Amino acid sequence: MHHRAMNTQPLYLRLADHYRRAIQTGVLAPAQRMPSVRNLVRAHHVSLSTALQACRQLEDDGLIEARPRSGYFVLRPRRPALAPVPEPDIKGALDPAQYVGIHDRVSDFIASCQQHPLSADFALAAAPPQAYPMRALQLALTRAARHTPELLTAPVPPYGHPEFRAVLARRAMECGISATPDEVLVTHGCIEALNLALRAVARPGDTIAVESPTYFGLLQILESLGLRALEIPTSPQRGISIEALELALQTHANVRAVVVVPNFQNPLSCVMDDSDKARLVTLCERTGIALIEDDTYGALGDHGTPLALKSWDDSGNVIYCASLHKTLAPGMRLGWMLGRRWSRRIGMLKFAQSRPNPPLPQAAAADYMGTKAYDRHLARLRQTLRVQREAMAAAVARHFPDDTRLSVPTGGMLLWVELPAGMPAMRVFEQALRAGIRITPGPMFSNSNRYDHFLRISCGVPYTADIAAAMQRLADIVAAGL
Amino acid sequence: MHHRAMNTQPLYLRLADHYRRAIQTGVLAPAQRMPSVRNLVRAHHVSLSTALQACRQLEDDGLIEARPRSGYFVLRPRRPALAPVPEPDIKGALDPAQYVGIHDRVSDFIASCQQHPLSADFALAAAPPQAYPMRALQLALTRAARHTPELLTAPVPPYGHPEFRAVLARRAMECGISATPDEVLVTHGCIEALNLALRAVARPGDTIAVESPTYFGLLQILESLGLRALEIPTSPQRGISIEALELALQTHANVRAVVVVPNFQNPLSCVMDDSDKARLVTLCERTGIALIEDDTYGALGDHGTPLALKSWDDSGNVIYCASLHKTLAPGMRLGWMLGRRWSRRIGMLKFAQSRPNPPLPQAAAADYMGTKAYDRHLARLRQTLRVQREAMAAAVARHFPDDTRLSVPTGGMLLWVELPAGMPAMRVFEQALRAGIRITPGPMFSNSNRYDHFLRISCGVPYTADIAAAMQRLADIVAAGL
Numbered sequence: 001m002h003h004r005a006m007n008t009q010p011l012y013l014r015l016a017d018h019y020r021r022a023i024q025t026g027v028l029a030p031a032q033r034m035p036s037v038r039n040l041v042r043a044h045h046v047s048l049s050t051a052l053q054a055c056r057q058l059e060d061d062g063l064i065e066a067r068p069r070s071g072y073f074v075l076r077p078r079r080p081a082l083a084p085v086p087e088p089d090i091k092g093a094l095d096p097a098q099y100v101g102i103h104d105r106v107s108d109f110i111a112s113c114q115q116h117p118l119s120a121d122f123a124l125a126a127a128p129p130q131a132y133p134m135r136a137l138q139l140a141l142t143r144a145a146r147h148t149p150e151l152l153t154a155p156v157p158p159y160g161h162p163e164f165r166a167v168l169a170r171r172a173m174e175c176g177i178s179a180t181p182d183e184v185l186v187t188h189g190c191i192e193a194l195n196l197a198l199r200a201v202a203r204p205g206d207t208i209a210v211e212s213p214t215y216f217g218l219l220q221i222l223e224s225l226g227l228r229a230l231e232i233p234t235s236p237q238r239g240i241s242i243e244a245l246e247l248a249l250q251t252h253a254n255v256r257a258v259v260v261v262p263n264f265q266n267p268l269s270c271v272m273d274d275s276d277k278a279r280l281v282t283l284c285e286r287t288g289i290a291l292i293e294d295d296t297y298g299a300l301g302d303h304g305t306p307l308a309l310k311s312w313d314d315s316g317n318v319i320y321c322a323s324l325h326k327t328l329a330p331g332m333r334l335g336w337m338l339g340r341r342w343s344r345r346i347g348m349l350k351f352a353q354s355r356p357n358p359p360l361p362q363a364a365a366a367d368y369m370g371t372k373a374y375d376r377h378l379a380r381l382r383q384t385l386r387v388q389r390e391a392m393a394a395a396v397a398r399h400f401p402d403d404t405r406l407s408v409p410t411g412g413m414l415l416w417v418e419l420p421a422g423m424p425a426m427r428v429f430e431q432a433l434r435a436g437i438r439i440t441p442g443p444m445f446s447n448s449n450r451y452d453h454f455l456r457i458s459c460g461v462p463y464t465a466d467i468a469a470a471m472q473r474l475a476d477i478v479a480a481g482l
Numbered sequence: 483m484h485h486r487a488m489n490t491q492p493l494y495l496r497l498a499d500h501y502r503r504a505i506q507t508g509v510l511a512p513a514q515r516m517p518s519v520r521n522l523v524r525a526h527h528v529s530l531s532t533a534l535q536a537c538r539q540l541e542d543d544g545l546i547e548a549r550p551r552s553g554y555f556v557l558r559p560r561r562p563a564l565a566p567v568p569e570p571d572i573k574g575a576l577d578p579a580q581y582v583g584i585h586d587r588v589s590d591f592i593a594s595c596q597q598h599p600l601s602a603d604f605a606l607a608a609a610p611p612q613a614y615p616m617r618a619l620q621l622a623l624t625r626a627a628r629h630t631p632e633l634l635t636a637p638v639p640p641y642g643h644p645e646f647r648a649v650l651a652r653r654a655m656e657c658g659i660s661a662t663p664d665e666v667l668v669t670h671g672c673i674e675a676l677n678l679a680l681r682a683v684a685r686p687g688d689t690i691a692v693e694s695p696t697y698f699g700l701l702q703i704l705e706s707l708g709l710r711a712l713e714i715p716t717s718p719q720r721g722i723s724i725e726a727l728e729l730a731l732q733t734h735a736n737v738r739a740v741v742v743v744p745n746f747q748n749p750l751s752c753v754m755d756d757s758d759k760a761r762l763v764t765l766c767e768r769t770g771i772a773l774i775e776d777d778t779y780g781a782l783g784d785h786g787t788p789l790a791l792k793s794w795d796d797s798g799n800v801i802y803c804a805s806l807h808k809t810l811a812p813g814m815r816l817g818w819m820l821g822r823r824w825s826r827r828i829g830m831l832k833f834a835q836s837r838p839n840p841p842l843p844q845a846a847a848a849d850y851m852g853t854k855a856y857d858r859h860l861a862r863l864r865q866t867l868r869v870q871r872e873a874m875a876a877a878v879a880r881h882f883p884d885d886t887r888l889s890v891p892t893g894g895m896l897l898w899v900e901l902p903a904g905m906p907a908m909r910v911f912e913q914a915l916r917a918g919i920r921i922t923p924g925p926m927f928s929n930s931n932r933y934d935h936f937l938r939i940s941c942g943v944p945y946t947a948d949i950a951a952a953m954q955r956l957a958d959i960v961a962a963g964l
Contacts, residue, residue: 107830124637135631137635138628141634142628145620146620149616151813153611153812153813156813191835191836203686204685220834223834329634330638331635331638348589352677354673354815360623360843
């Protein structure tokens with residue numbers, strides 16, 4: 001386990017996560033013995049107290065139990081567990097393809113969704129509105145309007161509101177990033193940041209390596225910019241395969257950038273190991289390929305914020321893109337980025353594309369994010385998402401057919417579910433819609449047919465009796481189709 | 483004079499403008515007799531009362547005087563008048579060129595500006611902050627935050643906030659446009675609207691016809707999208723030359739669109755005649771070239787809002803782009819567009835580029851713009867700009883060398899000044915900067931060297947004693963260089 005002093009997540013939690021993953025993937029089976037505390041100390045170069053804390057965390061999480069004089073043992077899961085989604089074939093990278101249909105696919109998806117009354121929305125990747133600090137933001141906005149109304153009528157400041165840029169730079173330390181406020185560029189969501197990053201490093205016809213599966217929003221951007229996408233096999237447990245990427249870069253010229261969501265990836269919700277993050281940064285630097293990081297979900301980890309790829313970047317080869325859309329306020333559309341090596345070009349593109357963002361909402365966000373209230377909100381939001389995610393995962397395990405596969409993530413709000421063979425996701429999608437249930441079918445996340453029996457299920461909604469019934473209904477639809 | 487029933491500007495004002503232009507351009511010289519009221523009735527198919535009202539307006543404006551039993555006569559101007567900027571050579575269209583230096587030119591311009599302390603800003607194309615309804619917007623925003631705080635934390639509605647779209651559609655009637663709220667797409671300023679329009683109709687390498695001179699922001703967009711620009715000669719009095727455009731379209735294939743600012747063009751502040759507007763719409767429709775209209779300044783006419791090109795568009799070939807940046811609130815960055823024939827593609831591009839705009843500021847703007855207070859604000863703003871513009875024009879006439887040329891516009895906030903031969907605008911720009919005075923040099927508005935002895939002078943600042951002194955100083959810099 002690679003260890004970096006600047007990671008703000010306590011070491012014992014990271015150690016616990018390491019073993020949690022081993023237990024969830026079956027590397028450590030029920031009734032097996034955990035390594036002894038003494039062995040943990042030796043193997044991971046941690047203190048005795050850290051090793052003990054990690055074990056107690058796993059015990060609290062119901063994964064292991066202490067037996068007197070014998071040490072810790074792995075517990076049988078309290079609910080039937082599903083096998084994790086299997087690892088991808090890392091030799092299976094696609095040929096780079098120009099996306100020409102994803103816009104239409106997304107439009108069809110949205111149009112279909114709108115044709116049916118909605119009873120349960122498992123498609124929207126957002127926490128429920130009440131999980132966001134609506135009153136506090138309302139007050140912050142009112143305060144900003146009262147104290148600095150001239151922000152409404154004066155010309156907009158370049159790159160963003162100074163206090164907001166300062167808060168973002170300070171908050172970025174939590175994922176290991178050192179940046180000055182001057183380096184921060186405020187954008188219209190992470191989506192605009194990704195557009196600017198891609199436009200800065202690539203031209204139409206160029207190839208961009210992406211995770212497979214990946215967020216359809218990214219595929220739409222690539223299509224709209226006339227870029228080709230090279231899908232790199234990505235593990236539901238560990239994220240993008242560095243081996244597959246290396247292989248792809250040897251095979252394909254003209255790859256200008258890699259876009260990676262290292263933390264709680266969409267749709268997989270996987271988190272890359274620190275060692276893989278370091279390797280990826282080095283590989284891109286060595287091969288002269290820009291590394292574009294989308295860290296939209298990073299702050300939503302059960303045990304805090306994992307490190308950003310950017311924290312390993314010494315040369316300025318990583319363009320960091322982030323958003324407050326999932327963490328602070330879906331309705332404010334605030335994003336930001338660090339362009340580093342490309343910051344001059346990115347600044348010009350931002351100016352030419354949409355001019356600087358309006359400052360008043362930034363002032364309000366800065367006001368709120370500068371206080372401890374934001375930390376308390378994040379802690380609550382993580383807890384909310386964890387509870388909802390585990391309830392949804394349990395419902396999948398309980399109701400879906402036995403050979404359904406699911407890797408339960410340690411953060412974020414998305415579940416990636418592999419259906420039994422022979423049950424096409426598009427059919428489930430359409431039948432679920434008719435029952436008022438929205439899910440996102442696997443084909444939205446790739447230009448290939450690799451994910452035609454996968455579903456993305458969002459855990460953004462509180463797990464009520466209605467939602468439980470909807471999950472049962474969804475499982476019935478899956479089972480009936482077999 | 484072409485007349486359209488849906489024009490909201492009273493007919494007598496338009497008739498007065500017609501003769502105002504004739505007087506200002508010397509077609510009717512001082513001491514010459516105006517056509518008799520009876521002749522006005524006959525020539526323009528207007529009522530006797532309309533003709534009389536037009537004459538009284540010109541009399542109120544100090545342009546003509548009534549002599550008993552003899553009719554109206556043109557007055558000698560109360561201040562020394564400058565000759566208008568001459569008409570362009572309409573055969574002089576440039577070859578389409580890929581812009582590769584405008585970003586750098588703009589960056590250098592901004593960087594130069596920031597190196598010197600500022601005493602008078604004649605570069606910024608905005609009215610002073612106090613000319614915008616800061617308090618009313620502050621209240622509207624606070625009200626929106628109180629009544630609909632969920633807009634901060636719920637997912638954003640597609641295309642824009644419903645009430646804002648409805649108000650924009652209603653307000654668009656003022657420039658002759660019939661549109662339903664459903665057709666309105668809210669954007670991040672007019673800049674984003676222009677980006678989306680161009681991306682919808684053209685691909686990198688294509689050619690776009692533009693006015694010459696034109697706003698450097700448009701040239702930056704073209705450069706950033708890899709588009710070529712074909713500069714069409716544009717009259718400081720009547721706007722883009724339809725003859726020159728027709729000629730250019732015959733000569734150059736691959737022209738995908740024409741971008742035109744028909745009302746108070748930047749930098750010329752000219753307004754196209756209604757007959758030219760109609761011809762332009764027909765020409766583009768006939769030749770299958772998209773017509774992209776930028777109507778940022780339309781509402782800032784001394785006598786109301788001139789018709790939009792869009793009001794002549796029956797086939798959906800005109801993409802209308804507009805902004806509230808100059809008229810309502812520079813700090814809110816609200817823009818919008820009507821994509822018509824391309825609306826599906828534009829909607830997809832907007833979604834891929836920046837997602838829908840955040841709704842709360844739109845709700846606040848809708849609240850304010852739905853009331854008569856907005857009309858009263860616009861009337862005051864027009865009056866403010868008119869006073870400032872005439873004071874600035876008088877200062878140019880009084881202090882600048884005799885062979886300076888200037889066409890005084892009837893709306894907007896910009897003066898386009900031709901310096902005497904031998905006085906390069908870049909030298910004036912640099913020397914003025916050292917004196918703390920910012921102007922925009924002509925070379926910013928073209929990829930050619932046609933405007934190297936032109937200046938754009940913004941009338942956005944109230945005409946105080948300091949500003950008067952700065953104008954005197956600017957004139958000294960010009961004179962000293964000769």
